[in-house]
Amino acid sequence: MDRWVQSACVLCSNGCGCDIAVKDGRIVGVRGRADDIVNRGRLGPKGLHGSWQAHGKDRLTTPLIRRNGELRETDWDTAMTTIVRRSQDLLAESGPLSHGFYTSGQLFLEEYYTLGVIGKAGLGTPHMDGNTRLCTATAAAALKETFGSDGQPACHADIDLCDALFLFGHNMAATQTVMWARVLDRVKGPGRPRLVVVDPRRTPTAEAADVHLAPLPGTNLALLNGLVRAVIEHGWLDREYVDRHTLGFEELKATVEPYTPEHVAGICRISPADLMRAAEIFGTSERVLSTVLQGFYQSHQATAASCQVNNLHLLRGQIGGPGSGVLQMNGQPTAQNTRECGADGDLPGFRNWDNPEHVEELARLWNVDPLTIPHWAPPTHAMQIWRYAEQGSIRFLWISATNPAVSLPELGRIREILRREDLFVVAQDAFRTETTELADVVLPAALWGEKQGTFTNLSRVVHLSEQAVAPPAGARSDLDIFLDYAHRMGFRDRDGDPLIKWKDAEGAFDAWRECSRGRPCDYSELSYERLRGGSGIPWGGERLYADGVFPTDADYCEDYGHDLLTGASTTPADYRARRPDGRAFLKAAEYTPAQEQPDDEYPFLCTTGRSVYHFHTRTKTSRAPELQKAAPDPWVELSAGDATGLGLSDGDVVRVESARGFVEVPVRIGRCRDGVVFLPFHYGFQAANELTPTEWDPVSKQPLFKISTVRIRRV
Amino acid sequence: MHLATYLGLLHTSLGTLADAFREVAKGHGDEPDVERTCEVLASRIDAQAEKLSPIVDRYGEHRETEPERLHTAEFEQTRTGGVGLLRDLQDLYALSSFTDITWTVVGQAAQGLRDKELMDVVSACEQDTARQLAWLKTRIKQSAPQALIVAKG
Structure with missing residues (x-):
């Protein structure tokens, strides 16, 4: 072993601080960083084995290009020239709406921000999203609907301090093992918090619970409406907090009124007594921490059900205090940065696409015409991007660091789209995957440990991951690939200077610091220097909203919100008329049965x-x-x-x-x-x-x- | 009194509107969000009609002369493609706007008659209609650039 290089793990959203062991220019292992606030030295099985062992195996080391139906090896210049020519031809023929970008929850902040600027200010396409749409889109949506902006209110230390822990659709023992170890420290130790798990399966997580609620898939909202109703009904609420810090209590109360324990039990097929026990634990514990994940996010009425978790905390004033708060979890390690940097369906810095002043700010920062930045509607979500490709109106699709031919729903359809003659597909990856096999150009990318960059975990903790080793000859970092594309495309600002002014990761980070300044995810106080040594550092402090003031001010908020039943956008005028002024929204919707219901054919x-x-x-x-x-x-x-x-x-x-x-x-x-x-x-x-x-x-x-x-x- | 005529008109137009939403849902199954939301909204329009029924009965669905001039246009067949979707959503918007203003008209009469029951029904249904219009506008705004600038066919 020659040296240890500081990093953090990219195999789940926990983002454990770790060091990479380097021997003879190769990665030979990892260790947890004991002084990191996220993991205190622990690492999980995926981190210990999966983070580095793949580095030397089956790597893509040369670009591939499709010729006569076959992928053939080519050189970087040919690959990039082909991409740029296709891009420019399509821009000339039908404009930027012909371009789509589908990225990941695995790249670094610097790469997302660079991609975001290329798409939004270089090309001017609204069609940018990531596979984060599949894993954390509902986390972001629920936070925006309730609090006015993305941003996790709670932190990891809240696990150590809570009296009750609620896991909503979150099989933590499988998805975030190190976080689960921290829960087990409490559950198996003195002063055990009460644990409630909502999951239709009896997972090891559920087996550790005091109350396990197993609602039928598709009925989460009915369950949560029932919990909220019970908390209100029994007077387990902090009326003063609700009056001072929230909006919409009466509507919420009216919406949940029909969800009696018996009614809910009938819909969810659970016992009404279990429901009431869970409600009582929520209603009577001094410090409640909740986490929410895919069981809610990837299910029917996802946002409405996740917002009800926020509502439970607001009703009890249990937010921002030690041990009390909510973690609308992320799935992937860098999903938070896809959302922050505008590589997905958001504007960078949690800016509001419907607020002209926010768009102006970005235009000033990038020195471009505000009309370049697409903001006539919400940026296009992934499922719609694929639909446009299916219909032939998106004809250039650049996929980076993800494998949609396995991860998207209805794979038969996805393969057909990727095979379309009129769709030019670029796939950028470290390995050949089910997706690269259907691409027109494949670009070999460097992995974690082979490049430098930062990323932000599920509790807003930012880590710097240093480059430990060189990528295999022929592979390039995603950042270098994006910068090369921008350079070759000749993107310019209003003064004719290059649009992208940075050349490396630290330069991109510094540009991002300026972009985020004054926004809820403010990185301006962070630097590579500060992130070296010691623990990762959260933006926004340890917890958000300790003062009960939320980022809902109309000039500041990230989104004006939606009707939770239909997704209809709230207009700026309607939003302002409610005068949120720092109060959180208690939003709710009625339960409706999911479209897919078991029948004789599919029981x-x-x-x-x-x-x-x-x-x-x-x-x-x-x-x-x-x-x-x-x-x-x-x-x-x-x-x-x-x-x-x-x-x-x-x-x-x-x-x-x-x-x-x-x-x-x-x-x-x-x-x-x-x-x-x-x-x-x-x-x-x-x-x-x-x-x-x-x-x-x-x-x-x-x-x-x-x-x-x-x-x-x-x- | 023409209120009864208007209540009849409203009742019929709610039926037309719910049918139209269902028709669009059926015709645009390849746009799952449109299909699903149109179905949800259609069932809520059924609920509006149900709320209105006892009041229609109370006033009697008595029609004055020229009923045909008070009829709403029926929704015809759905179209295909990006522009087709846009046009169908616009047709829904027009139908929904018609029931919206009809609720307003009926609501004014309810106030003049101090009919509290009708006033409550109008108030609930106006909010629901506002939701339909807001969703349609959101979806239309999202679709329009792609359909008008780059869509084929």
């Missing part, structure tokens, strides 16, 4: 999710022997009752089939409630997303991975 509800051993589509984790060995193949989980009903035993291979596609996988018995089956989503073969529907939440536009109806038969 089971299928939900998809994660394994503790894999991350996303396994591009890294399948190349780490320990992880691959632990979970090499996909499977389907059934309840014991359903397995008996179908005459199935453990290991029997079955076909699980929806109206859209099927997989053939072995059966595992247990975990699920009756009527519900589970598929892990990571695998590119027998892929769960062959089955999932093209449907999304009306507000966050997050696809509904957690609810498709299926039938099962032995193969």
Whole structure:
């Protein structure tokens, strides 16, 4: 071992501080950083094995280009010239709306910001989003709807300080193992907090709970409406806080009024007594911490259900204090930065696309005409970008650091889109994936540890990840690739100077600091220098909103909000008329049944999710022997009752089939409630997303991975 | 009294509107958000009609002369493609605007008659109609540039 290089882990949203061990110019291991506030030295299985073991295997080291239907090796200049020519031809022919960008939750802040400026001020296309749409779009949406802006109110230390912990649709033991270890410190230690878990499966997380609520997939909002009603009904609320710091109490109360325990129990198929026990724990604990994740985000009425979690905290004034708050979780390690930097469907710096002054600010900062920056409607969400590509109006799609041919819903459709003759697809990745195989140009990218940059975790903690080793010869950092494209395209500002004025990661970070100055995610006090040594540092301080003042002021807020039932935008005039002035919104919606309901043909509800051993589509984790060995193949989980009903035993291979596609996988018995089956989503073969529907939440536009109806038969 | 005529008109136009939303949902299944939201809104319009029913009964669905001139245009077949979607949403917007102003007219009469029951129905339904219009406008604004500038067919 020659040296340790400071970094943080990119294999889940926890973002554990770590050091990379380097020997003879290669990465040979990692260790946790003991003084980091996020993980205190711990690392999880994915971080320990998956973060670095893939680096030397199967790497893309030369660009590929499609010739006569085959991907052939080429050189960088040919690849980039081809991309730029296609881009310029399309701009001349039909303008910037022909271009779409689909990025990731895996790149660094500097790369997202650079991409954001290229798209928004260079090309001027609104069609930019990331796979963060699949994982954290609802977190961002729920925070914006309630508090006026994105930004996690709570922090990791709140796990140590809470009296009650609520995990809403969050299988933490599988998704954030180090965070779960911190919970276990409490659950197995003195002064145990009460734990409530909402999940249709009896996961190890649920087994640790005092109350496990297992609502039928698609009924989260009914459950939450019931919890909110119970808290109000029993007077477990801080009326003074509600009066001073919130808007909309009477509407909220009226909306949840019909959701009696019995009514909710009937919809969700849970016991009314369990519901009341959970409500009582929420209503009577002194310090409540809640986390929310995919079980809510990827399900029916996602934003409305997640906003109800915010509402529970507001009703009790449990926000911003030690041990009391909410974490609308992220899934991926750098998802927060996709949202902050404008590489997804947002403007950089949590700016409001519907506020002309915010657009002016960006135009001044970038020295471009404000009309260049698309702001006539919300930036286009991923599912709509794919739809435009399907319809042939987007003809240039640049995919970076993600594998949509495995991760998007209804894969048969996605493959057809990627194969379209009139769609030019650029895929930028470290490995060949199911997606690169369908691209027109493939660009080999450097991985974490092979480049420098920063990223921000689920509790706003910013880490600097230094370059530990050189990328394999032929691979380039995503930042260098974007900078090369910008240079070749000749993007200029109003004075004729290059639009992008930085040449490296630190330059990009400094430009971002200026962009974020004065906004809720203000990085102006942070620098590479400050981030070196010690712990990662949160923007905005340890917790947000301790003073009960929220970023809802009409001139400051990130969004004017939506109707939670339909996603209709609130107009600027209507928003101002409510005079939020720092008060949070208690928003709610009625429960409506999900579109997919079990019937004779498809009698089971299928939900998809994660394994503790894999991350996303396994591009890294399948190349780490320990992880691959632990979970090499996909499977389907059934309840014991359903397995008996179908005459199935453990290991029997079955076909699980929806109206859209099927997989053939072995059966595992247990975990699920009756009527519900589970598929892990990571695998590119027998892929769960062959089955999932093209449907999304009306507000966050997050696809509904957690609810498709299926039938099962032995193969 | 013409209120009864107007209540009849409103009742019929709610039926037309709900049918139109369902028609658009059916015709645009490839736009899942449009399909889903139109279905949700259609069922809420059914609920509006249901709320109105007892009042229509109370005043009697009595029509004065020239009823045909008070009829709303029926929604015809859905169109296809980006521009087709835009036009269908615009048609919904027009139909929805018509019921919106009709609720306003009926609401004014309700106040003149001090009919509290009708006033409450109008107030709830006006909010619901505002939601329809807001959603349609949001979706139309989102679709328009792509449909008019780059869409094919």
